[in-house]
Amino acid sequence: MAYKAESFIHDLDKVAKARQEFSGYLSAIADTLTEAEQVGETASGKLGLESTVDDLELVSRNLGEGVFRLLVLGDMKRGKSTFLNALIGENVLPTDVNPCTAVLTVLGYGQDKRVTVQFKEDREPEPLDFDTFKQRYTIPPEEAKKLQEEGTSAFPNVAYAEVQYPLTLLEKGVQIIDSPGLNDTEQRNQLTLGYINNCHAILFVLSATQPFTLGEQRYLENYIKDRGLSVFFLINHWDEIQNRLIDPEDLTALHEAEDRVRQVFRTNLTPYCQVEGEDRYDDRVFEISSLNALRQRLRSGSLEGTGFSEFIKALNHFLTK
Ligand SMILES: Nc1nc2c(ncn2[C@@H]2O[C@H](COP(=O)(O)OP(=O)(O)OP(=O)(O)O)[C@@H](O)[C@H]2O)c(=O)[nH]1
Numbered sequence: 001m002a003y004k005a006e007s008f009i010h011d012l013d014k015v016a017k018a019r020q021e022f023s024g025y026l027s028a029i030a031d032t033l034t035e036a037e038q039v040g041e042t043a044s045g046k047l048g049l050e051s052t053v054d055d056l057e058l059v060s061r062n063l064g065e066g067v068f069r070l071l072v073l074g075d076m077k078r079g080k081s082t083f084l085n086a087l088i089g090e091n092v093l094p095t096d097v098n099p100c101t102a103v104l105t106v107l108g109y110g111q112d113k114r115v116t117v118q119f120k121e122d123r124e125p126e127p128l129d130f131d132t133f134k135q136r137y138t139i140p141p142e143e144a145k146k147l148q149e150e151g152t153s154a155f156p157n158v159a160y161a162e163v164q165y166p167l168t169l170l171e172k173g174v175q176i177i178d179s180p181g182l183n184d185t186e187q188r189n190q191l192t193l194g195y196i197n198n199c200h201a202i203l204f205v206l207s208a209t210q211p212f213t214l215g216e217q218r219y220l221e222n223y224i225k226d227r228g229l230s231v232f233f234l235i236n237h238w239d240e241i242q243n244r245l246i247d248p249e250d251l252t253a254l255h256e257a258e259d260r261v262r263q264v265f266r267t268n269l270t271p272y273c274q275v276e277g278e279d280r281y282d283d284r285v286f287e288i289s290s291l292n293a294l295r296q297r298l299r300s301g302s303l304e305g306t307g308f309s310e311f312i313k314a315l316n317h318f319l320t321k
């Protein structure tokens, strides 16, 4: 049976409550230790527990915050923004053949739909409507390619854009970060990389029609491998395998073509799917079509039969375990 988005939200709710409770306990322990240190100062002497108290307070704050951060990474035009729109069920993020995402975009909960651009330097945040945001902070692919080669950013003074949206998934504490297409140069990736350790999971979007390019290999090798990160791989554009056949109705040819693509990814992604010495490929790699999923979601609200259900189930298991 397909896993329902409502079950995911229900499970997140339970975990958020448990986290809140645990956060309260930790905070109480931190208070007790602080008090003990204050008493000790005038009596038998301090125990030097300041850093323990700081750690407890930090963990307590993070847990109490109840945020699950997901970072979406991938090369240009893999369908990152389309995937996110399908996941949240609305056309929130700019996606197109043409303009490219040019700034890191943090999607979180807000009662009113709004976008605010946050700057690196001492400059007031810029509130924008969605259309202006799409026009002002996306760039044409030629420019994106040129900037990629130069290793520079289109908007070097922008820290990130904050998109607030009244969606249940976001209200339950899921925060999703859309990123501009990846690049080999450390400098341009710095902002995105800065986010990697702050996230609970990385959703790495690949394309079935360009299986595992050199750029992707290099990126995974340099920034993801052996860093203890939890990575889900989404092999997007799966529908295009069929479209590219001479006879799209030839099912034998379709299965053969799909198996060839599957094999390339299986060989290359297996090293990234080892968890505590165990091969977790099937829980980490998913074949999807974000475009079809988005169309279906906008039409009927459901993601059934799109490959998304399996992914959401695995993500839920990971986030709530
Ligand atoms: N056929 C097909 N097209 C897709 C799929 N996912 C995305 N697209 C199309 O691919 C193009 C690029 O999609 P985006 O979501 O903008 O890609 P992106 O990775 O966010 O691109 P950048 O932000 O520029 O890096 C759009 O025209 C989408 O409609 C898919 O699964 N199948």
Ligand SMILES: [Mg+2]
Binding pocket: 080, 081, 082, 094, 095, 100, 101, 178, 179, 180
């Ligand atoms: Mg994008």
